[in-house]
Amino acid sequence: MESSDAAPRFEICIAVASSKHSPGSDNDAVASYIKALKNSGLVVEIEEGLDSIRFIKIAAPIEVVGRTAEKLNIKKSTYLGLEVPFVWEKRDAFVRQAISNSLFTWTEKYSCMEYLLYSVANEKDHPVKFTVGESSELELKPGENMLAVLKASEVVKDVFVLHDETTRNELLKGWAMNFKGLTSQPVDAIHAYFGAKVAIYFAFLGMYTQWLVIPSIVAAFFYYKESRPWGTALPVALSVMTVVWSVLFLQFWKRKNAALLTRWGVSLDRSEGPEEAENIDFAAVTNEGGIQAGRIHEMDINKLQKQAFQKKEWLEQLKSARNNGIVIVGIIFVQLPFELAYAHMNKMASYEVLRYFLTVIYLLGIQVFTNLGGKIAVKLTKTEHYGSKEAESDGLIYKVFGIYFMQSYIGLFYHALFHRDFIVLRHFLVQRLIIAQIMSNISENVVPWFSYLYAKHKATKHDEEHKKSDDKKIRSPVEEEYLKPEYSSSVGDDLEDGLFDDFLELALQFGMVTMFACSFPLVFVFALINNLVEIRSDAIKLLLMFRRPRPREAASIGAWLQIFQYMGVVAICTNCALLVCLYDEAGQWNVEPGMAAILVMEHLLLLAKFGFKCFVPEEPAWVKAKRARRARLQEKYTLQILKDGKHRDL
Known part of the structure; x- marks a missing residue:
């Protein structure tokens, strides 16, 4: 049971340049900031580190978190089934977390702590000057945030999240290093430690891997039986199976996603409307007697306002179309000629070793191109206006995925549809799957590890030169976390974290599986093996290789779900085109009975896709029942409040 007397854990750390910190001065900027944090109720502890860095470890007692949550109007579920703003004095009425027995999720707690860190500001009506080190000064303007100014002046080097060693070791033992469970993962524990977004990713990865098992067995059977007399019918059967499998998988994932959100108490409601909606003066529609019916019309939007909204809406649409056009x-x-040149050289290569060498060179070169394209996509996205940060992030995902889609599939389409060389296509798929997986593991695990070792060596060497220390080891877990790289995406961490690259990898693999399985059935097997490795490598990456990521709330996998569904539609067209190439050996593209049958099959598969979506509900019945029960309770208590006249105090 969590209590206000329990010793808080240090969960956030601020790295400060110790050479610029003179704690003896009463007007020192860092000392003043630490004093303000302590006055807000936070527990602060200072720890010396290597490389002239001082670490300010911060913990938040449960009462401080609770009162901050009340101030921020964080909504939480009560034991009555209602979701209402949290009130510290009524804390026993609110549902606790199943894993930690805490009042708050890690995401909620981090939000409260972050608010307190950034709420220290100059509340006076005139600038305030602080000393920094022995000779420098720092001026804080009225209303200016102190932590932001300290970061801008490079007094504060970084603000990062600390691992809890006990929980991390438990996850390492029961998850990352537990190879017995294969696809089973403690998603509730992952949610409690990392937040909803990371937990949803691993839940999706685990379910996707589970759903690959049966198709892999069937596809392996098809692959070894395709030389039989009846083997010519296998590509058609595999195409139908792949399309049906992809549709059912995504539908059942939606069901699992809804069940997880209900279990974790994450609301599906997300406000993505115009920012003006947040500025409505609700006080204008209430008075001592309740709602002022005569002033309801003031909440309406007049003709001029409607025109302004429409003008702004279409200008944003045109800006978005312009940016998408630039990407296309x-x-x-730029990218298409490069991709076609590589595909042609790969086909012309006479030795298999040379093809692998070309693929390695290509993958290294394309990283430069895609990173540049990703940065351009970020800049274009920032010129657009979105209703929320989630929508802005989704816009970035769509733009960057278009670049990676072309990079990943144009060579495959070139071999399949232009040359109709399915032997080369199979070799190409194997190269991309194997080499891409190896390079992915190197970039995700090996590179961060060597980056950490280099940073550790550099910090130790600097400390030896300036402090003449004989101790060459990092002296605390805090400094080890500081020297590790941030869990950021390849396109920057402004809008997305490292999950962007993880989801991108899965989406591209899903496309290869669904679009090319009929020409190379073993692609299912390669994907299954890859994902079994990916589950553990991603877990190790988050627990050991990178800093603990900042928690981010999420109700789904966001734009990636739309991309997976889009890939399912493209897969229907691609599979039918591949079947045409397989059966039309003369290359005449005549609409003979066989070709006509394939065209009919395409339309039937499209109908089946939408039919299965209607057949499989997106939410389990118990989730719908729970939501309906909550709505009935909400209505009941609202009517009771109106009956008792308590609404007059609102």
Whole structure:
């Protein structure tokens, strides 16, 4: 049971340049900031580190978190089934977390702590000057945030999240290093430690891997039986199986996603409307007698306001279309020729070793191109106006995925549809799957590890030169976390974290599986093996290789779900085109009975896709029942409040 007397854990750390910190001065900027944090109720502890860095470890007692949550109007579920703003004095009425027995999720707690860190500001009506080190000064303007100013002046080097060693060791033993469970994962414990977004990713990865098992067995059977007399019918059967499998998988994932959110108490409601909606003066529609019916019309939008909204809406649409056009033009005139040149050279190569060498060179070169394209996509996205940060992040995902889609599939389409060389296509798929997986593990695990070792060596060497220390070891877990790289995406961490690259890898693999399985059935097997490794490597990466990521709330996998569904539609067209190439050996593209049958099959598969979506409900019945029960309770208590006249105090 969590209590206000329990010793808080240090969960956030601020790295400060110790050479610029003179704690003896009463007007020192860092000392003043620490004093303000202590006055807000936070527990602060200072620890010396290597490389002239001082670490300010911060913990938040449960009462401080609770009162901050009340101030921020964080909504939480009560034992009555209602979701209401948290009140510290009524804390026993609110549902606790199943894993930690805490009042708050890690995401909620982090939000409260972050608010307190950034709430220290100059509340005076005139600038305040602080000393920094022995000779420098720092001026804080009225209303200016102190931590932001300290970061801008490079007094504060970084603010990062600390691992809890006990919980991390438990996850290492029961999850990352537990190879017996294969696809089973403690998603509730992952949610409690990392937050909803990371937990949803691993839940999706685990379910996707589970759903690959049966198709892998069937596909392996098809692969070894395709030389039989009846083997010519196998590609058609495999195409139908792949399409049906992809549709059912995504539908059942939606059901699992809804069940997880209900279990974790995460609300599906997300406000993505115009920012003006947040500025409505609700006080204008209430008075001592309740709602002022005569002033309801003031909440309406007049003709001029409607025109302004419409003008702004269409200007944003045009800006978005312009940015998307820039991305498309870049793909067609820059990336497409490069991809086709590589595909042609790969086909012309006479030795298999040379093909693998070309693939390695290509993958290294394309990283430069895609990183540049990703940075351009970020800049374009920032010029657009979105209703929320989630929508802005989704816009970035769509743009960057277009670049990676072309990079990943144009060579495959080139071999399959232009040359109709399915032997080369199979070799190409194997190369991409194997080499891409090896390079992915190197970039995700090996590179961060060597980056950490280099940073550790550099810090120790600096400490030896300046402090003449004989101790060459990092002296605390805090400094080890500081020297580790941030869990950020390849396109920057402004809008997305490292999960962007993890989801991108899965989406591209899903496309290869669904679009090319009929030409190379073993692609299912390669994907299954890859994902079994990916589950553990990603777990180790988050627990050991990178800093603990900042928790981010999420109700789904976001734009990635739309991309997976889009890939399912493209897979229907691609599979039918591949079947045409397989059966039309003369290359005449005549609409003979066989070709006509394939065209009919395409339409039937499209109908089946939408039919299965209607057949499989997106939410389990118990989730719908729970939501309906909550709505009835909400209505009941609202009517009771109106009956008792308590609404007059609102």
